[in-house]
Amino acid sequence: MMSSISMDNSRLMPRAKLYKYIAWLLMFLVLILLPYFITNPFYQRLVTEILIYGLLAMSLDVILGYTGLLSFMHAAYMGIAAYTVGIFVVYVDAQASLWFTFLLGVTVVILIAWPVGWLQVRTGGFAFALLTIAFGMMYYTLVWKSRDITGGDDGLFGITRPTIAIGDWVLGSTSNPVDVYYFTLCVVAICFFLTKRIMQSPFGAVLESIRENEKRAAFIGVNVRRYKLQAWILACALAGVCGVLFTYLKGSVSPTMMDASAGGSVLMMTLLGGLGTLWGSFVGAGLFIFGQDYISTMTEHWMIFMGLAVMLLVIFMPAGAAGLVNRFITKSKD
């Protein structure tokens, strides 16, 4: 299954490359003009949510698709950042700047992910995955039980949404759905291209070697644990970015964003999109969230249908949506 995901771009013929650039260009145009097509604020927020969850699923792809490490509770790290920012804004400084809270949320996530990852990489693949569940449940319980501070299962409300400003230059407000869409789009695009660059770099090549054969990676001199830990921290930091974005999109934080079902949803988005491409995760998030929105208008048991769809997909199309597109591109190479 893993072998089918490393696409070698040098095998793509020029025409396929042209298609690729046209596709990118079209997507940019669509994303930039989107608020003019979609004028309903509900759907503007839904699309923003897809961007955020796409980034979250993408950050899971860094450890799952590139490094070969399974995390069942990746959403937990998004939740940690969300609660950090939420609690800070509600209890400490309602006027906190957007940029400061970004720094705060991501830093706290890194400080927690570091020792947890340190422990996790010292175990084998199966134990690693189990530990992600154990720690995830621990964070969730902690939030749920600290009702006085976090609001428990009611969630944390009254989070002041800051203005989007660079110095004195005010660009918009995070309470306006169009502004928050563009802001999220910028942050997500920067994170996406930066991560893409890192995965294509010599560093990404080391991660792939661990995914392809951990034993051999060690025997060419890779400090496997160190690279796994670095990939883990990168993935968690990106999840932290998602948490801050999500807090300002919603203006509140709820523990359901970091429960086991949330962890499973992110995993499904990543698998739906296809491993090892980064962009596939955004397609996966789109399919999942639109699917959820659509199916839940018909039945409240939407999770059953979504689970079934993912199962079928993993069995019959293991490379996900990205695999389908790549197959199309390689086929049209003459």
Added chain:
Amino acid sequence: MSIVLKTDNLSKSFGGVKAVHNANINVEERKLKAVIGPNGAGKTTFYNVLTGYFSATSGEVYFMDRNITKMPIHEIVKLGICRTFQINTLFIGATVFENVRIASQIKNGGSYKILSSRRSLKNVNDKTWATLDKVGLKDKAKSFANELSYGDQRSLEVGIALAGEPKILLLDEPTAGMSDGETKRIASLIRELTNDITVVLVEHDVELVMSISDSISVMNQGEIIAEGTPEEIRKNELVKKAYLGERKN
């Protein structure tokens, strides 16, 4: 003559099974040392302990007078000890080029150039092409490792290890399953390598071993029962009984 690698009563047990028992070996610089012995003698286990994959039950390993017994694998590799595997251990979903390139990258550095393309490490690319040429895989650079014939995969095993620019190379039955032509190529490559580096060779093909080795150690049931030149080993009664004789029957 300086000794590069040496073991001092090295042992490894699995439960009650003494897979390697009080093994002593001395490998001289820029020589070809062969380790032979019947199936299950403990040759691969010996390699696994030498290279840090298994921890030793007792005894010590020295590399250039440095005790490496408890070092982690990647640090042993950094000292210049590279190995191949009896069972192909490749980056199976990556191209042949990438299999060798990544090994060269780890050796030559650049892994933290996180904003450059992996293809931009020119020195590493050049060395990769040279290594592919040595093991005869230049034409198949773009193939994926899992598309190669078994013989080519064996060659790639050697290529990856060579890309680590070892001071000492440990080969575990590199030619097993290769065609005669491929075996010849690897045999002459091994001989050529000893101009620059030290090589240890585990091999079942006794005639090949006799013709190219400088020194041979014979393992049987976890113990090294003889060490000497090919001529001495050929005449050794213990060896004849334990191994060579058994093979002829």
